[in-house]
Amino acid sequence: MNFNEVLLKRESVRNYDPAKPVDIDTLKIILEAGRISPSAANYQPWEFWLISSPEMLEKVKPCYERQWIADAPHILVVTGDQNQAWERSDGFNSLQTDLAIAMHQMVLAATNEGVGTCWVTNFKPDILRKALGLKETIKVFGITPLGYPHDNFTKRTAIMRKPMEAVVIYC
Numbered sequence: 001m002n003f004n005e006v007l008l009k010r011e012s013v014r015n016y017d018p019a020k021p022v023d024i025d026t027l028k029i030i031l032e033a034g035r036i037s038p039s040a041a042n043y044q045p046w047e048f049w050l051i052s053s054p055e056m057l058e059k060v061k062p063c064y065e066r067q068w069i070a071d072a073p074h075i076l077v078v079t080g081d082q083n084q085a086w087e088r089s090d091g092f093n094s095l096q097t098d099l100a101i102a103m104h105q106m107v108l109a110a111t112n113e114g115v116g117t118c119w120v121t122n123f124k125p126d127i128l129r130k131a132l133g134l135k136e137t138i139k140v141f142g143i144t145p146l147g148y149p150h151d152n153f154t155k156r157t158a159i160m161r162k163p164m165e166a167v168v169i170y171c
C-alpha cells in the first residue's frame, strides 16, 4: 500500500475477530511508529501500554463496555505526563498534541499492517487508572483496540466528510 492508500483504508473498526491475535513482530512495527513520532522539543512525554494478557484485558475492558472492545485481542493505551511535555510561555502545554500524533502514527502503521483500530476517548478513566496503577500526574489520553477485522466486517462505502470547499481556505 502506498501512503495515500493507507489514509483511505483507515477507518474505525468496531468488529474484531477474538480468535486472531496479532503477532508480536507486527505489534512492534505498530509501537515503533509511536516511538519515532515527533513531539514538541522532542520531549516524548508518553508511554504506550500494549495489553494482551487475559488478566489485564479483563481489568481494562470495562473502561468502555462494548462487544467489539470485548472481542479485541489487544488494547493499546496511550498515556502521558503533562510535567514532561513542552510548555509555551503563555502556558499552552503540548501533551495532548504530542499524544495525538503518536496515537495516530500507530493507527496508520496498524492500518498498513492490515490491523484494525478505533480511536476511543469516551472511556471511564478511573477504571483504566486503577488497572494500570497510574500515578497522579499521568493522564490517560486515548485507547484503541488492535486486532483483525472479523470476516463479517463490512468496509464503509464512502468517507463521510465536509467537502473540500468548506474546510480549505486558499489565500
Ligand SMILES: Cc1cc2nc3c(=O)[nH]c(=O)nc-3n(C[C@H](O)[C@H](O)[C@H](O)COP(=O)(O)O)c2cc1C
Pocket (backbone or CB within 6 Å): 010, 011, 012, 013, 118, 119, 120, 121, 122, 123
Ligand atoms: C479523538 C477521537 C476520539 C474518538 N472517540 C471515540 C469513542 O470514544 N468511541 C468510538 O466508538 N469512536 C470514537 N472515535 C472514532 C470516531 O467516531 C471516528 O473516527 C469518526 O466517526 C470518523 O470515522 P472513521 O474513523 O471511520 O473515519 C474517536 C475518534 C477520535 C479522532
